[in-house]
Amino acid sequence: MDPTAEARPVPPPPSRLPRLHTGTLLAVLLLSLVLGVAWFVAGxxxxxxxxxxxxxxxxRTARLHHLDTLLLQILDAESSVRGYLLTRNPVYLSPYQDGHAALALTLEALxxxxxxxxxxxxxxxxxxxxxxxxxxxxxxAIERNEPPGANSPDGGIGKQVTDDIRNRIQALRAETQADIAATQGAAFERLADARTMNRVLGTGVLALLLVLVVVLHRQDRLRERMAVLLHSENERLQAEVTHRTAELSSLASYLTNAREAEKGRLARELHDELGALLTAAKLDAAWIARKLPAEAxxxxxSRFDRLLDTLNQGIALKRKVVADLRPPLLSELGLVEALRALADSGDIGEGGGRLETELxxxxxxxxxxxxxxxxxxAQEALTNARRYAHAQxxxxxxxxxxxxxxxxxxxxxxxxxxxxREHNRHGLAGMAHRVQMLAGRLEIDSRPQHGTRITARVPFARMH
Incomplete structure (x- = not known):
């Protein structure tokens, strides 16, 4: 991939997500609660x-009953005395004899x-x-055998007292009935007020419930829209992440390939240019040594021997650098021989631990x-084992x-x-990327103080 190529377009971000009017919902709920409490208190x-x-x-009805009972008791007593006076039969005196105690109870109740x-x-x-x-x-009258003033035109004092009692009882009954009427009127007024209040509060509660249903319906629709928009946003972000990941992966592949190509170019230049120079210098030194007189x-x-040794070390170093940059065994003898040579290239750890191969x-x-x-x-894994693992x-x-x-x-x-997560594991990241370039996978199994196992699995069918 050319990193300077134009990037693929990324889907634009969606418009701002709608807001859920939670404050409106809470206000409706609070007002419904207040009206409900008011309705309950009114009830x-x-x-x-x-x-x-x-x-x-x-x-007051009991008072009317007592007044009527009082008047009836008095009239019964008068009738019993009148019957006795007419017949002289003591049996008629029973209401009179029992009436006094009954009258006392009735008066006490009043x-x-x-x-x-x-x-x-x-x-x-x-x-x-x-x-x-x-x-x-x-x-x-019982003692005299006749009522006082029985022969007077107005009926005597007895009739006057009875009329006065009757009038007072009628006045008390009229007053009580007026109180009953007033109480009934007030009760009906309160009932009308309560009915009006119930209608108002009931209508308000029903209206608020209707508003609440509408608000909840709108909230549900908003949630559905938000879910759709969030899903769309997630898809957009996923597409962008996939796009960016593909770009980075392609860029990493490009850089890896470019680095390997640069290593190959450097290896060729070192082999061709530096190798030729070192070899020519060694040949010239040997020619000069042969041409000089024996005395000189x-x-x-000693200096010629040191010069030749230095040139030999430079040639060996050049070969090692070239082999690291572009192992010649890999292209000449294949992967197995290159791995054998890699295993033989150095000891393991400071104590020179054992390196076993199964190829x-x-x-x-x-x-x-x-x-x-x-x-x-393999080269990176062995380098890590040599430098950091302290393995035997x-x-x-x-x-x-x-x-x-x-x-x-x-x-x-x-x-x-x-x-x-550490910042110095670029070697492992490079291994993982190389395996991903071959459509394989890298497995790392390690625990502190229990060693490390790095496994690279590459599809075999892709190599035919």
Whole structure:
């Protein structure tokens, strides 16, 4: 890939995501809650008012009953005395004899119903005085065998007292009935107010519920739109990541290939140019040594020997550098022999640990890029084992397994944590990229103090 080529267009980012109006939803919910509480309080107030009105009506109805009972008891007593006076039969006196105690109970009930108010209790006391007066007159009539003033045109004092009692009872009944009517009127007014309040609050609650349903529906639609937009954004980002990853991978492949090409160019130049210069210098030094007189050569022998040794070391260094840049065995004898030579190129660790190899006798002809990638992976793994692992034993193996060619380097060194993110593992990243270029995979199995195993698996079918 040419890194200067124009990059593929990346999908544009979507418009800004819509906002969920959470504040509106909370306001509607809060207002619904307030109206619901108000509706509940109004219902409780209506219930308490109705109960109080019913209690008041029951008390006033009981007062009417007591007033009617009081009047009936007095009339029964008068009738019993009148019957006795007409017949002289004592059996007629039973309502009179039992009536006094009944009248006392009825008057006591009326006083209790009057409550702490002075005016109603005073009227009841006045009524009690009239009843006592009438009872006294009835007692006198029994003793005299005739009612007092029975022959008078107006019926006598007895009739007047009875009329007065009846009038007072009728007045109390009218007052009680007026109170009952007022209580009923107030209850009906409160009922009308409560009905109006219930209608208003109910309508408000229903309206808010309708608004809440609409808001929730809009929220659901917004969530669906957000989900669609987020999915679209994720796809766009995934496409961009894939695009950028492909660009970086292609750039890394280009740089790797360019680096290998540059290494090959340098190896050729060193072999051709520097090698020729060093060889020519060695030949010239040898020619000069042969042409000098023996007397002069005896004095310069040590320096000529040092010069020749230096030239030989330079030639050997040139060969080593050329072999590192572009191993000649890899192109001449193949991957297996290049790996054998790589294994023999140095000891393991400072203590000169053992390096074991398990290599096949031969392999099918491999593409140059495959052989070079596997060789570089082995070279990097052995370099790490020599420099950092402090291993005493390293094992290099190459084998075929099914449709895969497997290269493995295993040591018993200090190991490391593969999941830990560090900034100095470019060698491992380079191995992984070389394997990815061949559509293979790199496996790293390591733990602190338990050694390291690096396995490169390359599809074998791609090499035919």
């Amino acid at each position: 409780q107030w209506q219930s308490e008012s109705s109960r109080a009105a019913l209690e008041d009506l029951r008390a 006083r209790a119903e009057a409550g702490p108010d002075e005016a109603p209790r005073e009227r009841v006391d006045q009524l009690a005085m009239l009843i006592d007066m009438r009872w006294t007159l009835l007692t006198q 050569m005896a004095q310069l022998r 096949p006798e031969q392999l099918p002809e491999l593409p140059p890029e495959t052989s070079l990638a596997l060789y570089r992976i 034993r390293v094992r290099l193996s190459l084998r075929t397994e099914g449709d895969e060619l497997i290269l493995a380097v295993e040591d018993d060194g200090v190991g490391f944590e593969p999941a830990a």
